[in-house]
Amino acid sequence: xxNALGIINIEDSTxxxxxxxxxxxxxxxxxxxxxxxxxxxxxxxxxxGIKDIQVYCREKPRSLIEHLGSGLQYNISSKKGSLRMMFxxxxxxxxxYNHDIANFMSNMQYIEENDKSYVVIAPSYxxxxxxxxxxxxxxxxxxxxxxxxxxxxxxxxxxxxxxDCLTLEKDKRVSSIDKNRGKYKKRNISxxxxxLSRTLFIELVKLASETSSLYWFKDIxxxxxxxxxxxxxxxxxxxxxxxxxxxxxxxxxxxCSLEGVSELRVDTWPxxxxxxxxxxxxxxxxxxxKNSLIANGCNIDGxxxxxxxxxNVTVKKGAVLKxxxxxxxxxxxxxVKLDHVVVDKxxxxxxxxxxxxxxxxPIYVKRRDRI
Numbered sequence: 001x002x003n004a005l006g007i008i009n010i011e012d013s014t015x016x017x018x019x020x021x022x023x024x025x026x027x028x029x030x031x032x033x034x035x036x037x038x039x040x041x042x043x044x045x046x047x048x049g050i051k052d053i054q055v056y057c058r059e060k061p062r063s064l065i066e067h068l069g070s071g072l073q074y075n076i077s078s079k080k081g082s083l084r085m086m087f088x089x090x091x092x093x094x095x096x097y098n099h100d101i102a103n104f105m106s107n108m109q110y111i112e113e114n115d116k117s118y119v120v121i122a123p124s125y126x127x128x129x130x131x132x133x134x135x136x137x138x139x140x141x142x143x144x145x146x147x148x149x150x151x152x153x154x155x156x157x158x159x160x161x162x163x164d165c166l167t168l169e170k171d172k173r174v175s176s177i178d179k180n181r182g183k184y185k186k187r188n189i190s191x192x193x194x195x196l197s198r199t200l201f202i203e204l205v206k207l208a209s210e211t212s213s214l215y216w217f218k219d220i221x222x223x224x225x226x227x228x229x230x231x232x233x234x235x236x237x238x239x240x241x242x243x244x245x246x247x248x249x250x251x252x253x254x255x256c257s258l259e260g261v262s263e264l265r266v267d268t269w270p271x272x273x274x275x276x277x278x279x280x281x282x283x284x285x286x287x288x289x290k291n292s293l294i295a296n297g298c299n300i301d302g303x304x305x306x307x308x309x310x311x312n313v314t315v316k317k318g319a320v321l322k323x324x325x326x327x328x329x330x331x332x333x334x335x336v337k338l339d340h341v342v343v344d345k346x347x348x349x350x351x352x353x354x355x356x357x358x359x360x361x362p363i364y365v366k367r368r369d370r371i
Contacts, residue, residue: 001080002049002133004118005111005198008041009100010058011125012216014162015243019364020344025057026242027124028064030327030345032255032264033295033308036067037242038124039273045120046074047269048132051081052116056103061085067274074272086110099216101208111202119201121217122149122193127240127251129269132195135233139195145228146200146221148174149193151239156180156187160241164190164218166232174230177222191235192218200228238263249342249362252308252325256291276311286317295328302332310345325362341365 011026020029027038038055045053053076057064064085071083088103104111111119118139120132130149139147150166153159160180166188167176180187194217196204208220221230240251254260265271281294284301292304297312302319310328315321318335325342332338333350340357343349344367352371357363365371 001051002136003116004050004052004120004132004136004195005114005116006045006050006053006132007119007121008038008045008053008055009121009123009192009217010056010103011123011243012099013096015125017242017248018245019342019366020245020248023344023367024060024063027055027057028067029242029248030310031242031248031308032252033293033310034276035271035273036064037127038064038067039271040127040129041122041124042074043270043272044122044128044130044132046076046272048130050120050132051076052114053081053083054086054107054110055083056086056100058088058098058103061087069274073274084110096214099214101205101215101217101220102213104205104217105209108202108205111198111205114198116198118195119198120193120195121201122191125242126191126193127242128191128235129237129266130193130235136195138233142231143229144231145196146230147195147233148221148230149191149195149235150232151189151191151235152186153189153239154186156189157182157185159247160187160189160243162243163241164192166190168232172232172234174225174232176225177218188232189239189241190218191239194221195233245342245362245364246360249325249340250359253306253323253359256293256306256308261293278311284317287315323359327367344369347371 029037076083086107088106161182163180165180166174208215242248278297281298287300288303290305292307294309295311299314301317302315305322307321307324309326312329313326315332316334319332320337322339324338327345329346330343331348336349337354341355341363343365346368347365348370355363
């Protein structure tokens with residue numbers, strides 16, 4: 001077991017997944033048919049040997065609580081570790097007060113009482129594969145005060161908009177932190193993932209609380225760059241930033257291909273999630289499926305191309321779906337034509353026969369809507 005407390009952090013207001021975020025936290029959004037967004041970071045923690053984990057949630061926790069359960073699906077045993085949901089216990093007059101520092105302060109007792117020497121903190125909406133055991137070893141060996149994970153992005157004009165960017169010196173020491181406004185193609189994108197000692201983490205959280213009632217952890221980190229040795233650590237694997245509906249859509253589409261699936265599924269690095277014991281997919285005599293991920297329990301009798309389909313979805317005869325993301329329990333009636341559409345859970349598309357969006361502006365159909 002790694003000598004580190006793992007913290008799944010909340011996301012700030014720059015993350016806006018229109019529609020989907022109205023019904024559940026970003027961490028609980030369904031992705032790639034059978035996973036939730038949080039599964040990828042929790043799997044990183046578990047596979048790295050972090051078994052003592054705190055998951056923070058700003059609002060609408062029901063679906064996240066149901067998905068996480070006791071944590072056994074992430075190989076976290078209550079005898080050797082813990083998976084604990086954490087909530088901010090003080091309500092503010094505005095949502096701007098509901099930030100990570102406020103949540104950490106509300107639960108400071110559980111951070112101070114923890115016996116781990118280090119803290120690994122990361123948000124769920126950044127999806128990538130990382131071995132935090134190796135990162136922690138590098139952090140300790142280098143003598144850094146704070147290690148910040150980052151990705152060298154060559155597509156910063158289109159993706160990672162609103163994310164933090166790091167200015168690095170030759171020794172990878174962070175000299176400044178600013179925002180990606182889409183002005184430059186290549187940027188060092190901060191993954192908002194940090195490794196530091198638990199005592200320093202507590203010190204910085206309390207300093208942030210005293211400095212400003214609106215400070216996030218990344219704000220206080222930017223303030224103390226001259227005081228502490230804050231160094232960047234590059235992530236070489238692919239990084240998906242799920243911060244908009246378009247980004248969510250593009251991430252799903254990326255893994256429809258064989259190349260994408262091969263990159264995602266590594267035998268030595270499993271992605272843990274809650275399983276569902278339902279029947280296999282049923283394909284009707286009229287079905288045609290290409291380059292698609294389809295979860296169990298579905299009944300498919302239409303045409304699917306480049307689609308991600310969640311559990312227990314029905315697609316009737318004559319329906320044609322291209323470049324779509326369909327969440328669990330949705331129903332697509334006969335002869336419906338969908339292209340670049342995200343259909344939320346339990347929605348029914350029957351009377352409207354054609355919807356067509358785009359990569360940058362996919363159409364969103366509301367949860368439990370009937371159209």
